[in-house]
Amino acid sequence: MCFDEWLNIRLNKAKEAGTYRQLRVMDTAPRPRMSINGQKQIVCSSNNYLGLANDIRLVQAAKDVLHAFGAGSSGSRLTTGNTQWHERLERKIAGFKGTEAALLFSNGYLANVGVLSSLPEKGDILLSDQLNHASIIDGCRLSKADTTIYNHIDMGDLEAKLKDSRPYQRRFIVTDGVFSMDGTIAPLDQILSLANRYHAYVIVDDAHATGVIGENGRGTSEFYGASPDVVIGTLSKAVGTEGGFVAGSRTLINFLLNHARTFIFQTAIPPASCAASYTALEIIQHDKKKRQRLLANVTKIRTELQTMGYDVKGDLTPIIPVIIGDPQMAVNFSERLREQGIYAPAIRPPTVVREESRIRLTVTSDHGSGEIEHLLALFQFIGKELNRAL
Ligand code: PMP
Numbered sequence: 001m002c003f004d005e006w007l008n009i010r011l012n013k014a015k016e017a018g019t020y021r022q023l024r025v026m027d028t029a030p031r032p033r034m035s036i037n038g039q040k041q042i043v044c045s046s047n048n049y050l051g052l053a054n055d056i057r058l059v060q061a062a063k064d065v066l067h068a069f070g071a072g073s074s075g076s077r078l079t080t081g082n083t084q085w086h087e088r089l090e091r092k093i094a095g096f097k098g099t100e101a102a103l104l105f106s107n108g109y110l111a112n113v114g115v116l117s118s119l120p121e122k123g124d125i126l127l128s129d130q131l132n133h134a135s136i137i138d139g140c141r142l143s144k145a146d147t148t149i150y151n152h153i154d155m156g157d158l159e160a161k162l163k164d165s166r167p168y169q170r171r172f173i174v175t176d177g178v179f180s181m182d183g184t185i186a187p188l189d190q191i192l193s194l195a196n197r198y199h200a201y202v203i204v205d206d207a208h209a210t211g212v213i214g215e216n217g218r219g220t221s222e223f224y225g226a227s228p229d230v231v232i233g234t235l236s237k238a239v240g241t242e243g244g245f246v247a248g249s250r251t252l253i254n255f256l257l258n259h260a261r262t263f264i265f266q267t268a269i270p271p272a273s274c275a276a277s278y279t280a281l282e283i284i285q286h287d288k289k290k291r292q293r294l295l296a297n298v299t300k301i302r303t304e305l306q307t308m309g310y311d312v313k314g315d316l317t318p319i320i321p322v323i324i325g326d327p328q329m330a331v332n333f334s335e336r337l338r339e340q341g342i343y344a345p346a347i348r349p350p351t352v353v354r355e356e357s358r359i360r361l362t363v364t365s366d367h368g369s370g371e372i373e374h375l376l377a378l379f380q381f382i383g384k385e386l387n388r389a390l
Helices: 003-016 056-069 084-097 108-118 134-142 155-164 188-197 220-224 250-259 271-286 289-308 327-339 369-385
Strands: 033-036 039-043 101-105 125-129 146-150 171-176 200-205 230-234 244-248 319-325 357-362
Touching: 039 369, 056 271, 084 101, 084 230, 084 244, 084 271, 101 108, 101 250, 108 134, 108 200, 108 230, 108 244, 108 250, 125 134, 125 155, 134 171, 146 155, 155 171, 155 188, 171 188, 188 200, 188 220, 244 250, 271 289, 289 319, 289 369, 319 327, 327 357, 327 369
Parallel strands: 125 146, 125 171, 171 200, 200 230
Antiparallel strands: 033 039, 101 244, 230 244, 319 357
């Protein structure tokens, strides 16, 4: 069998299972209204929660540094890639997160993999939430420690697994701060008190919480007034740019700088990108209005969909999962939305369990009332058409 024939057999299996993926082209900058594959759409699936990706202040900051420092960093941080912009941004992140120090990675994925593959040792155990992000799963797979999965935000199950893990030398609980498919906020206060009782360390991936959750958008630590041992995050969602980070003690950062392979062997992100992120964090720190608008939009959509009879999962986060049930029905729903100008993907197995197939909406602070009314009217209409709403 020739190489491509073999690959096509595998691709056909994905097509049969309905898990085949294809790229779409965004013809315009990230905004609530975009052209996708040449079609005008209201986008309800972007991570640009505060509308910063296309903010002129970020673009200008990046432009200035682009001219001064060039297009690429040209080396890893430990060789020739480190600039004042990387260090300024790290100090900014640490200040924002209220930690001693922070370390930049190329993205959140590699920050998770870097921490989890380097921190726990052989003889340790990682206790990981069932719905943690793929990058946490991959980090656990690369770790020399054992991994056990506890049921999603089930503190009873976590406690039982902590009791079982007494023979291990060290215990690490790892959780998303906001879960990307369910929109739930992890009960960090309870996790930390269990960690305290069973002598475990806590690692939180605040990818979807950074800039959004907590009074000042500092994330789940601020929301609960809690201090996990390791906070991981990304700049690619509410911050609107790119890059991942770890925030924590200076010793932790020094350890990762020496041990995390995804830090050591990666080319540093471009200085211009650091400048854009720095400006974004300044805006997040000083402008509460974006976060307030986001919360108002989230509340309105959740409340109205629930009033229509929809089962809406999760907490008050920009991720609004609307349960449709049957996977094919969820696909049909998403397709009908797209035909009517709303871009919102259907999420099906294996990402979620079959009977919880859903439309995963995300909303931003930039969505206006016209866009939200259109979305809600379509849920009303298509729901009746497909007999989903009560
Ligand atoms: N963690 C979570 C919970 C995520 O949703 C994502 C992005 N989908 C990541 C980590 C990875 O972040 P990045 O896109 O910066 O690699």
